[in-house]
Each structure stands twice: as structure tokens, then as C-alpha cells.
Amino acid sequence: MDVLLAIELTILVLAAFLGFEVISKVPAMLHTPLMSGANFIHGIVIVGAILVLGKADDTFTRVVGLLALALATANVVGGWFVTDRMLGMFKRRPEPPRKDDA
Amino acid sequence: MIAALSQNTVNLAYLVAAVCFVVGIRMLSSPRTARVGNVVSAAGMIVAIVFTLLLESVDRYAFVLAGIAIGATIGAVGARTVRMTAMPQMVALLNGAGGGAAAGVAIAEFDRLTRFGGTPPGETAAAIVTSTVLGGLTLAGSVVAFGKLQELIRGRPIVFPGQQVVNALVFSAAVALAVISAPAGETWLLGLAFVVAAVFGVLFVLPIGGADMPVVIALLNAFSGLGAVGAGFVLDNNALIIGGALVGASGTLLTLLMAKAMNRSVANVLFGAFGQIQTSLGERGEVEGTVRATTPHDVAVQLSYSRKVIIVPGYGMAVAQAQHDIGALADLLAEQGVDVKYAIHPVAGRMPGHMNVLLAEAQVPYSQLYEMERINPEFPQADVALVIGANDVTNPAANTDPASPIYGMPILEVDKAASVVVLKRSMNPGFSGIDNDLYLDPKTTMLFGDARESVLHLITAMKDQ
Numbered sequence: 369m370d371v372l373l374a375i376e377l378t379i380l381v382l383a384a385f386l387g388f389e390v391i392s393k394v395p396a397m398l399h400t401p402l403m404s405g406a407n408f409i410h411g412i413v414i415v416g417a418i419l420v421l422g423k424a425d426d427t428f429t430r431v432v433g434l435l436a437l438a439l440a441t442a443n444v445v446g447g448w449f450v451t452d453r454m455l456g457m458f459k460r461r462p463e464p465p466r467k468d469d470a
Numbered sequence: 471m472i473a474a475l476s477q478n479t480v481n482l483a484y485l486v487a488a489v490c491f492v493v494g495i496r497m498l499s500s501p502r503t504a505r506v507g508n509v510v511s512a513a514g515m516i517v518a519i520v521f522t523l524l525l526e527s528v529d530r531y532a533f534v535l536a537g538i539a540i541g542a543t544i545g546a547v548g549a550r551t552v553r554m555t556a557m558p559q560m561v562a563l564l565n566g567a568g569g570g571a572a573a574g575v576a577i578a579e580f581d582r583l584t585r586f587g588g589t590p591p592g593e594t595a596a597a598i599v600t601s602t603v604l605g606g607l608t609l610a611g612s613v614v615a616f617g618k619l620q621e622l623i624r625g626r627p628i629v630f631p632g633q634q635v636v637n638a639l640v641f642s643a644a645v646a647l648a649v650i651s652a653p654a655g656e657t658w659l660l661g662l663a664f665v666v667a668a669v670f671g672v673l674f675v676l677p678i679g680g681a682d683m684p685v686v687i688a689l690l691n692a693f694s695g696l697g698a699v700g701a702g703f704v705l706d707n708n709a710l711i712i713g714g715a716l717v718g719a720s721g722t723l724l725t726l727l728m729a730k731a732m733n734r735s736v737a738n739v740l741f742g743a744f745g746q747i748q749t750s751l752g753e754r755g756e757v758e759g760t761v762r763a764t765t766p767h768d769v770a771v772q773l774s775y776s777r778k779v780i781i782v783p784g785y786g787m788a789v790a791q792a793q794h795d796i797g798a799l800a801d802l803l804a805e806q807g808v809d810v811k812y813a814i815h816p817v818a819g820r821m822p823g824h825m826n827v828l829l830a831e832a833q834v835p836y837s838q839l840y841e842m843e844r845i846n847p848e849f850p851q852a853d854v855a856l857v858i859g860a861n862d863v864t865n866p867a868a869n870t871d872p873a874s875p876i877y878g879m880p881i882l883e884v885d886k887a888a889s890v891v892v893l894k895r896s897m898n899p900g901f902s903g904i905d906n907d908l909y910l911d912p913k914t915t916m917l918f919g920d921a922r923e924s925v926l927h928l929i930t931a932m933k934d935q
Binding site: 370372373376379380383384385386387388390391392393394395396397398399400401402403404405406407408409410411412413414415416417418419420421422423424425426428429430432433434435436437438439440441442443444445446447448449450451452453454455456457458459 | 577
């Protein structure tokens with residue numbers, strides 16, 4: 369096993385543990401925004417698509433790379449706006465007035 | 471080429487991005503900080519994208535900008551126009567897009583590596599296999615999940631004999647094709663593996679019923695994250711590995727939470743095909759008792775004279791888009807001095823947290839929303855439990871009938887309330903196809919009709935009093 373692979377596996381395992389720790393603190397109320405926020409974050413594959421398409425020099429890799437980049441960007445942009453829209457709704461609102469027992 | 475940054479500089483930028491993602495998720499732990507957290511995550515993403523664009527090896531800017539423009543348009547329009555009730559479908563599609571992108575990255579990179587007769591090194595090949603197969607299955611599985619949630623495909627489980635054997639064979643074929651493509655150096659073999667993995671994705675999600683969708687969506691979320699991890703190993707890219715791992719962790723955690731909330735193992739949800747169990751049990755004796763239908767007027771009187779009302783929303787609320795009117799009804803009750811609370815079951819609806827999002831849209835203060843463990847002890851003090859479009863999560867058979875397929879599933883104990891009013895379209899059983907004895911309970915009355923219309927009638931009746 370080469371050095372790079374060992375380092376990458378280390379990063380993977382530590383990131384997974386960190387993910388479990390941080391995500392287990394998210395309340396059930398916010399589980400949908402958590403999922404769409406996670407959707408946004410796996411949009412990081414956009415970086416991979418840019419790298420592949422950015423050096424593509426034949427038709428096949430260009431087509432596949434372009435598809436991948438379009439999907440990844442839709443994922444990033446869509447995931448973020450949807451999450452933002454949902455979180456914008458979780459505003460605190462004054463409690464509805466309670467009438468005292470008459 | 472605008473500027474040429476070294477890989478090392480870009481790797482440091484990825485570290486910044488990773489920190490932003492973790493901090494962003496951390497801030498999701500409270501509704502107060504969550505929205506800012508999302509902005510922090512966005513900052514990380516922008517840093518990662520900009521620095522990648524400045525890498526020396528990236529120089530086909532016309533294609534890159536075209537791809538970004540197409541994707542950004544689709545994503546922005548979709549995200550801005552989607553209705554809150556359609557959020558499960560939207561999340562499913564986003565999962566699929568991420569999975570498809572990961573597979574695309576792997577296939578394009580494979581083609582580049584093998585163009586001149588070369589073969590990818592072992593660990594790269596393994597990563598390519600992983601992201602191609604996971605990507606294909608996530609993409610197709612998500613599209614089927616979307617079709618089910620959008621009601622383009624039957625929500626009931628679709629099953630045929632020998633299904634699991636067929637599924638296992640198809641999955642093995644996808645993996646085998648991907649594995650042999652590496653030493654052969656043939657992109658078309660990998661492409662075929664992608665297609666076969668997609669077929670498996672379809673077969674995999676089709677038999678899973680609508681009520682089990684929260685588990686499926688969470689699982690596809692995890693798969694899309696693992697697909698990104700695979701792409702990260704293909705390209706030796708830390709940002710993809712860390713981002714993918716965070717998503718994989720989140721999806722896995724939610725999958726386990728959802729399965730636990732149904733008291734079933736993940737395997738049982740995925741391979742159990744819920745509706746089947748009931749039919750194979752045959753008729754377990756005719757259910758005795760009668761259903762009492764009621765009128766909006768009677769319910770309005772009943773609610774007005776209550777001290778404590780617990781509202782139990784379910785998928786029916788989402789279908790009828792009744793959340794705003796339910797909020798209005800609750801406000802009306804609160805004005806009359808009634809103590810109103812909402813009981814939220816973890817798997818109510820079609821994805822984790824579904825009910826919370828809809829009620830937040832209706833501006834229901836989240837201090838009125840109670841999770842199952844907190845609200846169950848309060849049902850015995852409630853005068854009315856108002857069940858709106860929820861079914862299986864209120865079925866007392868889960869506590870009392872060992873023969874029931876949902877026996878052992880934690881439920882909202884609405885049958886402990888002094889009286890129960892159920893708003894329901896008809897007497898058809900829920901998505902899981904299981905009868906609910908709650909409706910035959912002498913203290914239960916049924917208000918039939920579309921949930922939203924029933925609630926509007928209730929509001930009118932309350933105002934007329």
C-alpha cells in the first residue's frame with residue numbers, strides 16, 4: 369500500500385467519525401434540512417467533475433465530464449437553496465396569545 | 471489559464487472547505503444558528519470550487535463554465551419552485567444527481583487512464599468500481615423513489631417471486647463487469663457496469679413501500695456520499711473524501727434512526743416488502759366493531775370545550791397541503807384558551823423530519839412541536855387527540871397485537887387520550903396496507919374527507935359558534 373493511500377484512508381475514517389459525532393447532535397426537528405444540507409455537501413463532487421472536465425481532450429470524456437459537472441452543480445445549487453429556504457422557515461414566532469380562563 | 475496554483479495550495483484550500491462543512495453541520499444543532507451554518511458550508515464550497523478552477527491542470531474553461539451554467543440553472547429553478555410538500559421528491563433527486571456525478575467522474579477518469587492502452591493501478595481501479603456501481607444504483611434508485619413519491623409509480627410494494635435472487639444476480643453482474651473492465655482497460659465494460667448497477671437500483675427500490683421511504687431516502691443519501699468518497703480516491707482528492715465521508719455518516723445515522731423508529735432492522739425494511747407480510751398472514755379474523763362518522767360541527771364543539779388538544783399530523787397532511795390551515799385551527803383553539811401541542815413521530819411522512827418542515831412552513835412555533843418520547847406521557851391528560859392523515863404511527867396494534875406486522879414499533883399513544891378524532895380520506899388502510907383498530911375504538915370518531923377541506927370546515931364551524 370502506498371503512502372498516499374494510507375493517508376487518504378486515515379482522512380476517510382477520521383472524517384466519518386467526526387461526521388457521526390457532529391451529526392448525532394442535530395435535533396430530529398431539523399432532519400430534513402440536515403439531509404438537504406448533506407446533499408449540498410456531497411455536491412463537493414463538483415470539484416472532481418471540474419478536474420476531469422478541465423483536462424478532457426476527447427469527445428467521450430468531455431460529454432461524460434460535462435454531464436457529471438452539470439449534475440454536480442445542480443446538486444450544489446439546488447441543495448443549498450432548498451436548505452436555505454427550509455431553514456428560513458424555522459424562525460421563532462411569538463407564541464400565540466393565550467386567553468386567561470374567564 | 472488564469473493563474474496556476476500548486477496542488478499543495480489547493481489542498482490547503484480543501485482543508486478550509488472541510489472545516490467550513492464541519493462547522494456548518496455543527497451549527498445545524500439549533501434552529502437559531504442553522505441558517506448561518508448553511509452559509510458557512512456555502513463559503514467552504516466556494517473556496518473549494520474557486521481554488522480548483524485555479525489549478526494548473528484545469529484549462530478547458532469553456533466546457534467547465536458551460537457545465538456549471540447548465541447545472542446551476544437547473545438547480546436554482548428547481549430549488550426555488552419546488553413546493554414544501556414535494557421536498558422528499560426534491561431530496562431524492564438531489565441524491566440521484568450527486569450519485570450520477572460521482573459515477574461520471576469515475577468513468578471519465580477511467581477513460582483517460584486507459585486511453586493509450588494503460589490500466590489503472592489496483593487501488594484506483596477499486597475506487598472506480600465503487601463509485602461507478604454506487605453512482606449508478608443511487609441515480610436510478612433515486613429516480614424510482616422520486617417516481618413513487620410523485621405518485622407516478624405505485625407506492626405499494628411491487629414484488630415478484632425470486633426477486634431477491636434476481637436482485638443479487640444483477641448486483642453481482644454490475645460489480646463483476648466493473649471489476650473486469652480495469653485489467654481489460656475497456657471503458658465500454660465500465661459503462662455497461664454503470665447501466666447494470668442502474669437496473670439494480672430500480673429493482674432495489676421498486677419493492678419498497680411508500681411508508682418505508684424515509685429509510686430509503688436516508689440510505690440513498692448515504693450511498694451518494696460514499697460515491698463521492700470513491701471519486702475522491704479515484705482522483706486522490708481530500709475534499710471529496712472528507713465531504714463524502716460526512717454525508718455517508720449523516721445518511722447512515724439517519725437510516726439507522728429511521729429503522730429504529732419502526733422497530734425493524736434496515737435489512738427488513740429493504741428486503742422485507744412490508745405489504746407482503748400482511749397478505750401472507752391471511753385474514754386474521756374479521757375486525758369487530760363499528761366506525762363512527764362525525765360532522766365538522768360536532769368536532770368543533772368538542773374541540774372548543776377541551777382544555778388540551780394534541781394534533782397528530784401524518785402524510786395525509788402533506789398530500790392535502792393542510793399544514794397552513796391546521797396552523798390556523800391551532801391558533802384559533804389557542805385563542806380560546808385550549809392548550810395545543812403537536813405530536814411528531816420520527817417516521818411520519820416520507821422522509822426524516824418531514825412534518826417539522828411543513829409545520830415550520832405554516833409558521834407553527836417549534837416550541838409546540840413534541841417528539842414521540844416527550845408527548846406520549848401527555849396523551850392521558852389530553853381531551854382530544856386530533857389525528858390528521860396519520861395512520862400506522864398511531865396504530866395501537868403495535869403495542870397490543872403480536873400478530874401485527876408492526877408489533878413492537880414505537881407509536882404515538884393517541885388511544886390513551888380521552889377521545890380521538892381522525893381526519894381521513896376514506897377507510898382504506900394506509901400505505902403499509904395494515905388495518906388500524908384505532909378507528910373501531912368506541913372513543914374514536916372519524917371525520918371523512920380531504921384533510922384540508924375538513925380542517926377548513928372545522929375552522930368555519932368554530933367561528934360560527
